[in-house]
Amino acid sequence: MANHSAPARILCIAGARPNFMKVAPVLAALRRRNGLAPILVHTGQHYDPQMSGQFFKELGLPAPDVNLEVGSGNHATQTAEIMARFDPVLERTAPACVLVVGDVNSTLACALVAAKRGVPLAHVEAGLRSYDRTMPEEINRLVVDQLADLLFTSEAGALINLQREGIPTERVHFVGNVMVDTLLANAERAIPVAHTLAASGVEPARAVPFLEAGRLLLVTLHRPSNVDDPSTLQGLVAGLCDLARLRPMLFILHPRSRARLEQAGLGEQLEAAGCVLLPPQGYLAMLGLQRHASLVLTDSGGIQEETTALGIPCFTLRTTTERPVTVEEGTNQLVPPEPDAIRTAFGTFLKNGGKGAKRRPALWDGMAAERIATVLDHRFAGARCPSTDVSSSKGTPGP
Numbered sequence: 001m002a003n004h005s006a007p008a009r010i011l012c013i014a015g016a017r018p019n020f021m022k023v024a025p026v027l028a029a030l031r032r033r034n035g036l037a038p039i040l041v042h043t044g045q046h047y048d049p050q051m052s053g054q055f056f057k058e059l060g061l062p063a064p065d066v067n068l069e070v071g072s073g074n075h076a077t078q079t080a081e082i083m084a085r086f087d088p089v090l091e092r093t094a095p096a097c098v099l100v101v102g103d104v105n106s107t108l109a110c111a112l113v114a115a116k117r118g119v120p121l122a123h124v125e126a127g128l129r130s131y132d133r134t135m136p137e138e139i140n141r142l143v144v145d146q147l148a149d150l151l152f153t154s155e156a157g158a159l160i161n162l163q164r165e166g167i168p169t170e171r172v173h174f175v176g177n178v179m180v181d182t183l184l185a186n187a188e189r190a191i192p193v194a195h196t197l198a199a200s201g202v203e204p205a206r207a208v209p210f211l212e213a214g215r216l217l218l219v220t221l222h223r224p225s226n227v228d229d230p231s232t233l234q235g236l237v238a239g240l241c242d243l244a245r246l247r248p249m250l251f252i253l254h255p256r257s258r259a260r261l262e263q264a265g266l267g268e269q270l271e272a273a274g275c276v277l278l279p280p281q282g283y284l285a286m287l288g289l290q291r292h293a294s295l296v297l298t299d300s301g302g303i304q305e306e307t308t309a310l311g312i313p314c315f316t317l318r319t320t321t322e323r324p325v326t327v328e329e330g331t332n333q334l335v336p337p338e339p340d341a342i343r344t345a346f347g348t349f350l351k352n353g354g355k356g357a358k359r360r361p362a363l364w365d366g367m368a369a370e371r372i373a374t375v376l377d378h379r380f381a382g383a384r385c386p387s388t389d390v391s392s393s394k395g396t397p398g399p
């Protein structure tokens with residue numbers, strides 16, 4: 001018989017940078033439900049203040065109830081270490097449900113542990129497919145969706161992908177996009193570009209061209225397929241250098257990309273072409289930079305969605321996307337990561353000003369997390385959860 005006095009514990013997992021903006025609105029929505037008690041577990045996959053800590057502060061995330069402090073490693077050791085450290089937490093906290101977001105190694109590791117322990121698993125951002133199994137994230141997505149009991153999708157096409165893989169339709173809930181919940185909630189707090197440049201030590205005189213309306217090119221790259229292969233990286237840098245000679249360009253460096261550019265001596269080439277390299281930025285600074293950009297060039301998953309929601313043209317420097325709605329309805333355009341393709345696409349952009357959005361995709365309305373909370377409330381509120389001390393490894397978001 002259900003114990004109606006004890007709220008059902010929902011273990012919410014966050015591990016890497018793109019998880020924090022997805023879990024923030026879900027956690028807030030769950031906290032508003034009397035029948036549910038969310039518990040935040042940080043795996044520590046990302047641990048720098050720049051990659052983790054500042055997002056907790058900016059997004060109002062509470063300090064994690066548990067921090068597994070797993071740190072870096074190759075995919076196998078990282079995934080295995082998260083599993084080994086998460087398993088006893090799951091046993092101790094005995095939740096009604098484990099909720100994972102996105103497609104990072106932390107998502108996969110915690111999903112596997114939950115499924116093997118027979119704990120219901122909810123996956124936020126289910127059903128996205130690039131159909132490119134060389135991407136580590138695609139493997140993570142495929143496995144997590146097979147294991148999940150509740151699949152929350154962000155775009156309509158995801159259901160078709162899941163049906164193709166034999167996942168029963170009744171498990172799938174089209175709720176919209178939690179990234180857009182966070183974006184809409186924080187739009188007014190975006191940090192002006194001038195502040196971001198000053199905070200990164202760019203001299204006021206040097207900053208002027210970046211502040212002019214309709215000029216800024218904003219670059220982020222970090223996919224292993226783009227930055228780990230020296231010849232692909234060289235081609236990308238050659239293409240970007242050509243653009244940087246024509247328009248002010250800011251390149252926000254992920255730690256992986258900084259390391260690869262340094263190894264190959266390519267950072268200097270970009271700087272010689274006029275590109276300014278900046279360290280990883282916080283959520284509100286990135287929002288300010290994207291809003292001010294005339295064009296964003298990226299291989300990120302989330303930025304494809306954010307640019308579509310903001311109506312800013314985006315070149316995704318990949319041959320596939322797991323987020324086709326951003327191409328079909330939004331401002332996104334796939335541009336192969338090759339110098340000629342980048343030059344040609346940019347030539348067209350200069351002539352026509354870039355791709356406008358047809359519409360904001362369905363349910364990208366700021367209410368996705370509320371829809372998720374409603375489904376979880378319906379399913380789990382009143383579930384029996386034995387009393388337990390969840391805070392015995394109270395964590396901090398990072399250094």
Ligand code: UD1
Binds near residue numbers: 016017046106256
């Ligand atoms: C991970 C995700 C990717 C996501 C990206 C966003 C997987 C498979 N990939 O890739 O989907 O888009 O995060 O950032 O989970 N590092 C730091 N400081 C940190 C974190 C990482 O310096 O706080 C370094 C690591 O030491 C490592 C590199 O960055 O050398 C990559 O980190 P890793 O967690 O392996 O994957 P990401 O490339 O960040």
